Amino acid sequence: MPVSQFMAAANAQYYATRDPLGATGDFVTAPEISQMFGELIGLWCADLWDRAGRPAAAWVELGPGRGTLAADALRAMAKAGFAPPVHFVETSPTLRAAQAARVPGATWHDSVDTLPDDVALIVVANEFFDALPVRQLIRRADGWRERLVACQDTLFLPIAGKPVPDAVIPEPLRDAPAGSVLEISPASVGVMAALGRRIAAQGGACLVIDYGYEGPALGETLQAVRGHGFANPFETPGDNDLSAHVDFTTLAAAAQPSGAVAWGPVTQRDLLGQLGIDGRTTALARATPDRAEALAADRARLMGEMGTLFRALAVTHRDWPTPAAFGA
Known part of the structure; x- marks a missing residue:
């Protein structure tokens, strides 16, 4: 079978049968490192929605993990006056249960095809595209x-x-x-093209954060992770997390034929830096002095090697304003 079919089948089994996140899982994502990540992403969404004129909108997350990013983002958005209905694109029963515990009232979808079509969509995809088959x-x-x-x-x-x-x-x-x-990754192109059509027709924006590169480029990036270490991608399929680096150039191109506008990519370090992670770290440390050292370590982790490996791409409706951190 093609590598893409192998990867799709292996990841479908993997995510359907476990919660892979955290110290007892196989890997840790940025939202699990610090609440600051989700809060800043939420404020990015609320700011863009506000400057777009506060239209009727739904908030969407693709591959929401445990729902940690969503919970932190929604809390920050609510303080900024933005409390939209929440939609998750998630197929794993195990992860849906975890998400429901953190974000009661969310609506789940198996794909982007069934997302609302009568409001603007503000979409967040953190470490989603890397898991799609290549x-x-x-x-x-x-x-x-x-x-x-x-x-x-x-x-x-x-x-x-x-x-x-x-x-x-x-x-x-x-x-x-x-x-x-x-x-x-034809699967990634298909998802981004569908989002581009929705955003161009309905209004809204999408923020993609993932590890990757600006292509086209040669190189084998397919990898397997298990127990916070690398494994052979072709051993014990269904028991390892399979992923590949994201081609941000191709994603941006896929979003634009319908009239949506692509911004970036920028590094995660630049994104979080311009969104105010230093000020948020200081504020949290002042409020909880006993956590000051841990907060500084979390900030360093998000902004260090991870901050350069991970990149962010934004896609917006042509009439929406420039998204924060993506201006000249």
């Missing part, structure tokens, strides 16, 4: 081929499959050296 194409001496996953007994291995048309490969990369790997 195709891997590998350059052989005789041309580009789809990478497949074969099973021998209980062992899964990547192999080269059938040739793919040159049109699938970005022109600057077609003559890459043998052994080069190109990753593309």
Whole structure:
């Protein structure tokens, strides 16, 4: 089967059967590191909504994890006068239960297709696109081929499959050296194109935060994480978190054909810095002096290596204002 099909099936099993977050799980995301992350994202949403004229709007999160980001963001938005209905795009029964405990009254969706179509949508996607399946194409001496996953007994291995048309490969990369790997994510393009159409038609904005790059680029980024360490992506499928770096250039291009406007990407460090993480850290430390050292450590974690690896892309309706942290 293609790598994309393998990744989709493995992640569907993985997320349906566990809560992967936290010290007892497999990985930790920014909202689980500090409340400041969700609060600042919420204020970003509330500020943009306010400057857009306070239209009727719904707040949407794609892949909300435990609901931690949503709870922190909604609390901050409410203080700014923005208390929208909440919609989650989530398929995992385990994670839906955790989200319901933190955000009572949310509405769940299996995909973006059933989101409200009569109000502006303000969408947040933190570490969502990296989990969507990628195709891997590998350059052989005789041309580009789809990478497949074969099973021998209980062992899964990547192999080269059938040739793919040159049109699938970005022109600057077609003559890459043998052994080069190109990753593309039609699933990510489909989701972002659908959001772009919705935002262009209904108003609103989308903020994507994830680790990735500005493509097109060669390189194999598919990885597996288990117990806060790296694992073999092709071993024990369904028991590891599989992810791949996000091509922000492709995401931005997918959002724009319908008339939506793309901004960025900027680094997570620049995003949080311009949204006021230093001031928020100081305020929380002043209110809870016993937590001052821990708060400083959380800020350093969000703004350090993670702050440069992770990037943020914004998409808005053409008549909405420039989103905070994305101006000149």
